[in-house]
Amino acid sequence: xxxxxxxxxxxxxxxxxxxxxxxxxQEPADGSVPISNFGYTGLQGPFNWASLGPENEAxxxxxxxxxxxxxxxxxxxxxxxxxxxxxxxxxxxENLGTTIEVLVNGTTSFAGTDFRLKQFHxxxxxxxxxxxxxxxxxxxxxxxxxxxPNALAVIAVLFxxxxxxxxxxxxxxxxxxxxxxxxxxxxxIESGLDFSNLIAHVQSTPLFQYTGSLTTPPCAEGLTFLVTxxxxxxxxxxxxxxxxxxxxxxxxxxxxxxxxxxxxxAGVAGT
Amino acid sequence: xxxxxxxxxxxxxxxxxxxxxxxxxQEPADGSVPISNFGYTGLQGPFNWASLGPENEAxxxxxxxxxxxxxxxxxxxxxxxxxxxxxxxxxxxENLGTTIEVLVNGTTSFAGTDFRLKQFHxxxxxxxxxxxxxxxxxxxxxxxxxxxPNALAVIAVLFxxxxxxxxxxxxxxxxxxxxxxxxxxxxxIESGLDFSNLIAHVQSTPLFQYTGSLTTPPCAEGLTFLVTxxxxxxxxxxxxxxxxxxxxxxxxxxxxxxxxxxxxxAGVAGT
Numbered sequence: 001x002x003x004x005x006x007x008x009x010x011x012x013x014x015x016x017x018x019x020x021x022x023x024x025x026q027e028p029a030d031g032s033v034p035i036s037n038f039g040y041t042g043l044q045g046p047f048n049w050a051s052l053g054p055e056n057e058a059x060x061x062x063x064x065x066x067x068x069x070x071x072x073x074x075x076x077x078x079x080x081x082x083x084x085x086x087x088x089x090x091x092x093x094e095n096l097g098t099t100i101e102v103l104v105n106g107t108t109s110f111a112g113t114d115f116r117l118k119q120f121h122x123x124x125x126x127x128x129x130x131x132x133x134x135x136x137x138x139x140x141x142x143x144x145x146x147x148x149p150n151a152l153a154v155i156a157v158l159f160x161x162x163x164x165x166x167x168x169x170x171x172x173x174x175x176x177x178x179x180x181x182x183x184x185x186x187x188x189i190e191s192g193l194d195f196s197n198l199i200a201h202v203q204s205t206p207l208f209q210y211t212g213s214l215t216t217p218p219c220a221e222g223l224t225f226l227v228t229x230x231x232x233x234x235x236x237x238x239x240x241x242x243x244x245x246x247x248x249x250x251x252x253x254x255x256x257x258x259x260x261x262x263x264x265x266a267g268v269a270g271t
Numbered sequence: 272x273x274x275x276x277x278x279x280x281x282x283x284x285x286x287x288x289x290x291x292x293x294x295x296x297q298e299p300a301d302g303s304v305p306i307s308n309f310g311y312t313g314l315q316g317p318f319n320w321a322s323l324g325p326e327n328e329a330x331x332x333x334x335x336x337x338x339x340x341x342x343x344x345x346x347x348x349x350x351x352x353x354x355x356x357x358x359x360x361x362x363x364x365e366n367l368g369t370t371i372e373v374l375v376n377g378t379t380s381f382a383g384t385d386f387r388l389k390q391f392h393x394x395x396x397x398x399x400x401x402x403x404x405x406x407x408x409x410x411x412x413x414x415x416x417x418x419x420p421n422a423l424a425v426i427a428v429l430f431x432x433x434x435x436x437x438x439x440x441x442x443x444x445x446x447x448x449x450x451x452x453x454x455x456x457x458x459x460i461e462s463g464l465d466f467s468n469l470i471a472h473v474q475s476t477p478l479f480q481y482t483g484s485l486t487t488p489p490c491a492e493g494l495t496f497l498v499t500x501x502x503x504x505x506x507x508x509x510x511x512x513x514x515x516x517x518x519x520x521x522x523x524x525x526x527x528x529x530x531x532x533x534x535x536x537a538g539v540a541g542t
Contacts, residue, residue, distance in 0.1 A: 060540055235434070255314075
């Protein structure tokens with residue numbers, strides 16, 4: 001019920017949701033990319049997301065919020081997803097102010113459900129932590145169900161720094177970063193992006209699986225997360241360039257699944 | 272008053288405070304390094320630090336808490352500190368569970384006050400952000416006043432990733448990381464560490480200055496922060512090795528100085 005209410009009431013500009021059927025955004029008349037109304041600092045930051053709109057209540061009270069620290073309580077997926085993304089398709093690369101994002105089509109079949117890939121976007125530093133450890137970058141591949149668009153799934157791919165090597169997806173993305181330095185800008189990538197190695201990695205290495213939430217407003221729950229155990233590579237130049245554009249966009253680590261929201265915990269701490 | 276109460280009541284194991292006259296820690300009888308009683312996840316994490324002891328109240332209610340996003344409201348220091356650290360002195364390198372730390376002597380004169388350097392320790396990712404942007408590493412050089420040990424000053428040095436180059440301090444520290452992989456361990460570094468380039472950097476490049484707090488329990492306020500505007504270099508190998516040991520130890524970005532503590536903000540958000 002809460003999830004449905006949130007889905008129906010949610011604002012159009014929430015980053016993690018962009019491209020999803022249930023979260024249509026308002027497109028500015030001048031053709032620019034709409035900038036998100038939330039942020040990662042002070043009163044726009046994750047402590048106050050519930051004040052940015054009533055649809056964001058789950059950010060404050062939800063008990064299955066993401067991101068989490070992935071500890072021994074989180075199981076591995078018992079099967080591999082089947083992922084198809086055409087690396088030759090033209091895509092659009094956008095700067096939403098709160099993230100940089102690529103609108104791209106694809107399909108993922110997992111656990112008997114077919115999903116449509118709508119977009120992927122980037123967080124730095126990582127949102128998820130594995131055994132307490134963070135990573136410098138995390139890419140979220142956001143899907144909705146083919147038969148039920150309310151069924152959301154995110155494949156989260158972690159990246160580790162490498163002196164000179166990046167996964168081919170980042171290598172093919174890097175030349176286009178300079179075109180979207182400013183929030184609200186976008187650029188077409190007519191030649192497509194190279195998803196081949198990333199797809200092979202997601203399909204052949206262990207994935208953690210749990211049911212959590214969007215990591216941005218409205219923080220809607222019931223979302224399936226698949227998180228890579230093994231990171232892919234990102235080189236220093238690409239990392240520094242992305243970090244300079246994105247600056248910081250990791251929501252703080254949430255409480256263990258099923259436990260009180262940390263905002264509730266904080267409110268009674270020490271009393 | 273609050274500061275004094277916190278200083279007097281604080282526990283012995285708080286990381287940022289280790290080595291300070293006012294925050295003596297209990298040394299385990301077996302000679303190992305005491306592990307901090309707080310953490311960065313769930314109920315040990317920064318949302319609940321006020322529950323770990325009554326001396327930590329400022330973590331929840333303080334209005335001048337660190338770390339902050341350094342925006343245009345934060346001024347540059349009008350003078351350079353004069354820093355002396357003997358690079359040939361033997362030092363001790365410790366793993367406190369919540370950070371890795373070097374016990375080292377030195378002096379800093381700043382704004383008419385003489386300080387004693389007690390230790391430096393490492394945060395990853397950075398705690399401070401500059402114009403919203405975070406950095407992969409931040410080193411805190413913790414000082415107390417010579418005449419008033421309650422007067423605390425921290426020089427915070429930011430680091431940026433480089434493919435193959437590190438500041439000489441990190442280059443001289445790196446070979447000893449393998450000796451302190453586990454919390455509670457320590458190792459002597461008889462040959463000392465090379466502080467020369469870092470000292471020159473702190474003395475010759477712009478520093479942001481503000482009055483904030485300890486970024487770990489008890490979050491005592493009234494502390495002078497000097498934060499480098501320009502980062503020093505850290506190479507990928509050293510960064511990955513430090514990250515694997517420390518895992519994650521950045522407190523979330525606090526509200527602007529003088530504004531409500533974000534825990535108070537979160538408690539009433541959306542209501």
